[in-house]
Amino acid sequence: MHSSLEQRISNLLQKCTFTQLKQIHALITTTSLNRDIRISTKTLRRSTEFGGMDYSELLFSQMDEIFPADLLLWNAMIRGYAFNGPYDKCISMHHQMIQRGLKPNNYTYPYLLNSCAQIGIGCHLQGMKMHCQIIKVGFERAPAVSNSLLNFYMYMESSCDYFVLGVRKNEKPSDAQKVFDDMLLKPVQIWNRMIWGCINIGDVESARKLFDNMPERDIVSWNSMISGYAKIGNVEKANELFMQMSEKNVVTWTSMVGAFSNSGDLQTAKRLFLEMPYRNVISWNSMISSYTRHGKFQEALELFVEMHLQGVNPDGFTFVSALSACSNLGALEFGKWIHFYLIRDWCQLGVIVGTALIEMYAKCGDVDRAFKIFIKLGEKDVFCWNVMMKSLAIHGRTRDAIKIFFMMQGRGLKPNEFTFTSALFACNHGGLIEEGRQIFSSMKDLGISPKLEHYGCLVDLLGRNGQVEEAKLLVEGMPFEPDIAVWGALLGGCRVKGDLRLAEEVMERIDELKTNESGVYVLLSNIYASAGQWPKAVNAREKMEDKKIWKRTGCSSVLGVVNI
Structure with missing residues (x-):
């Protein structure tokens, strides 16, 4: 009977809701099952899988009284903090374990190391101490532990401006490289992770050495190297690998389209794009954004139409590129068509797309429509406020632009240097001397040091309005050479x-x-x-x-x- 009930509870725990978990907890508390370490551990572990740790802490405090020195319970809590945070509590539990005389095992250390990496540079030494403990107890070659050690050092060394692979600045092998070299099992995924980590910091030479030494490669290996060469602008090497590949997927083709377009060779990029056996939305975005970046706005819009006709659903990146092309062409009617498209699927209108739509209407002369969209947008970031402020100022609505500036701060958003450039621009075009002085002075209060362009805006504002002596004093007191x-x-x-x-x-x-x-x-x-x-x-x-x-x-x- 006991065994049957235990099995039923185990099955229920795998798919129960949080409310059902509480009911299960009540059941095992009122029966002898609360002294079954396996049921208690499974209940505690499941409680950590709902995104919070408050209820788990309550369960642990009760279970710890019954099982004061059981490593399974401690591992379950450490795992929970590693997934949900706060990460410092994960490290704190490790210290408490040691004080209680409990010894972490090969299931404990991966979660501890991952938490150290998430905390960042402040926990670098703590992670290294754990590495010493791992070596002392002989867990360094356990696959889960060695993988976590590798992840920890790759993350920490990149944060510390070391090379992740190859050599440090002092020409000694990095800690990540040492861990990698000592690993007994190195499946292709581990090699790929090392290659990508190296590419991430721009060390493509070390990545290529790893690539050449791989006992076997998969398509991720090839794509990583192509992406790495594309990242540093070495299109020749990227294309060389591309031609050698026996099997290519959509990522491969898209990477090469991006590589050629970034180098300015849009003709080859378009040829490859047309040759692709399959194109997804990312492929289309790559080509459309390439046209937009290189000033080929008409071509970008034509490709957007073709994408629509082929039944490929655009995403936010597509709309931003297309709206940018409309802005630069002054193509208001085309922009309105895109807006209509977005209204049918309003969830696409996030803040980035919404900002692009605002800018499109403003640049095409319809600032009133731009302002209506701005008001309708839900959460707006600083960039969105900046665009609206600048758009109003350009269209002569300088008082409204300044109202936006102060309204933005009233909503709890901190202005950045571009915010102040837009606000001073508005003051300049509206002849708002007092407001300009006030806004310029407030920069230092918000911890933003005025740049040369901010001084230039205020000098121009003062000069245009006859305050030449004040403008001269401002120039003389600048911390920059005018x-x-x-x-x-x-x-x-x-x-x-x-x-x-x-x-x-x-x-x-x-x-x-x-x-x-x-x-x-x-x-x-x-x-x-x-x-x-x-x-x-x-x-x-x-x-x-x-x-x-x-x-x-x-x-x-x-x-x-x-x-x-």
Whole structure:
């Protein structure tokens, strides 16, 4: 009877819900089964599989009174913390085990090492101490333990800016390499993990050595190496391996499409794309995004249409690339069609796609529709707020842009440096001096050091509105050497104020930069002309000719600082 009930409970534990688990716990507590270590361990282990550890801690405290020194229970708890966190409690339980005289076994150490890796650099020494204990008790070659040791060192060494494979900076073999060399069983998956770990930090040379020394390879091995060469831009080597492969899958073909497109060879990338025996959504995304990145926006949209006609369901990455192409082409009607597509499957409209949609409408001139989408979006990240703020400012709705800036902070989001660039841009175009000063000052309060472009925006704002002396003091107090954009902004302020003396001082500093920017000379000539000093105006133009500097129609970097 006891054995039959035990078997039934074991079967139930494998598929029970959390509520049913509590009922099972009540049953074994009110029967003699609570003294069966196997049932207790299975119950405790199952309790850790629901994503939290509060109930497991309650069970453990009760069971520990009955089985005060049973390693099975401790392993179950350590396993639970390793999966659910907090990871430091996993390490803490290890210390308590040692104090109680319990010895960890080959089931304990993998979870401890994985927790050390998850905690990160602060637990590096702790993991190394565990490695010493593992060697002392002879578990270092147990497959589960050696795999966890390998994972631990690969993770830690990459975090510490060591080479994961091959050599450290001091030319000695890395700890991961030592563990790998000592492993008795090295299936192809372990070799692949080492290769990928090396590629992850850009050490493709060491990865190739491993690849060449593999006793057997699978398609993952080949794909990893092709991906590694593509990552460092060595298309020739990637293609060499591609041609050698007897069997290729969709990952192989897609990697090569990406490799050629990243190198700028879109013709070969498209040829391979068309030759692919099977294309999934990632393959289509790779080709569409390649066209978008290289400014082939019309081709990107044509491929998006073809993808739709072939019945391939696009994902968020597809929509972002297509909307970006619409933005750059000003293709509002095409963008509206994509929006209609998204409305039919609204779950596709995450924050990244939503932001791309906002930017598309704004760049195509419909900022009101962009703002409506912004309001409808649920969770919005900082980038989304930045795009909306910048879009409003570009369309002259500078007050609304500043409201967005303060609303964003009211929602608990911390602005980044791009947020401040957009906000200062809005102030500049709206002539909002006080708001600009306030926003610039608040940067330091939020722990953000103003960059050159932030100073340039404020200098331009002050100069445009006649605050030339304040703008000059700001330039003099900058922690950077002013560039042509900053000096140009100050020179623009001199024109507004009619300050010839300061304009000449600024031009002396600009001449020291030995720039070929035509805009500053044209601006200086106009300042002289406005003051009626025609000989000097002509002289400024002649200086341009002497230096062979020609004005480019509609293009100047003098105020480029605000062209964000």
